[in-house]
Amino acid sequence: MISFNYETDFELADEPKYEAWLSEVIKSEDKTEGEINYIFCDDEYLLQKNIEFLNHDTLTDIISFDYTMGNLISGDIFISVERVKENAADFGVVFDEELRRVMAHGILHYCGYKDKTEEDEKVMREKENEKMALFHVEQ
Template sequence: MINFNYETDFILENEEDIASWLSAVIASENKKEGEISYIFCDDEYLHKINVEYLNHDTLTDVISFDYTMGNEISGDCFISVERVKDNAIDFNVTFEEEIKRVLAHGILHYCGYKDKGEDEEALMRKKEDEKIALFHVEQ
């Protein structure tokens, strides 16, 4: 089950479509859907989590806590809407595309993909693009 929670005034306009797409992303990786919660917040909220739980004193767009057991993926994915908006401008993409990228990014972490080294990061970007393309197929 995919849940959306809001700690800011942002609200996804198409929760049902997004949830269906994320379910398809999970299935495309041959994983089972467990309990996945997305929490949309602002920079300040996510910065506190980054410092408290990861000991990183930086701003970030997404932090995912992975509770996956075996083939059933579960987790909490915190997304800073402010960072996503800024990144969309920096990467010259729409906000909608960038929000899909971070939504998929969390799922991909739960599926075992990492993004620490150059090779891992390149594979993560490739997978994100592949999963964003699924959204257009699902509609």
């Protein structure tokens, strides 16, 4: 079950569409969907989580807490909407695209993908692009 929670005034426009897409992302990796909670927040909220749980005093766009057991994908994914907006502007992409990249990124970590080395980061980017292509935008 995928749920969306909001600690800021942002809300996804079409939760069922995002839920269906994320379920497809999980299936495409031959994993089983467990309980996944997305928590959308602002920089300050996520900074406090970063300090409290990871002892990092830095801004970030995503923090994920992985409760995956075997192939059952579960966890809490905190996303700073403020940071995603800024990153989208910095990368020259639209906000919705960057948000989907970050949302897929959290799931990919649960599937075992890392991003600490250059090679791992390259694989992660390729996987993000592959998973973002599963999201169908109506024209």
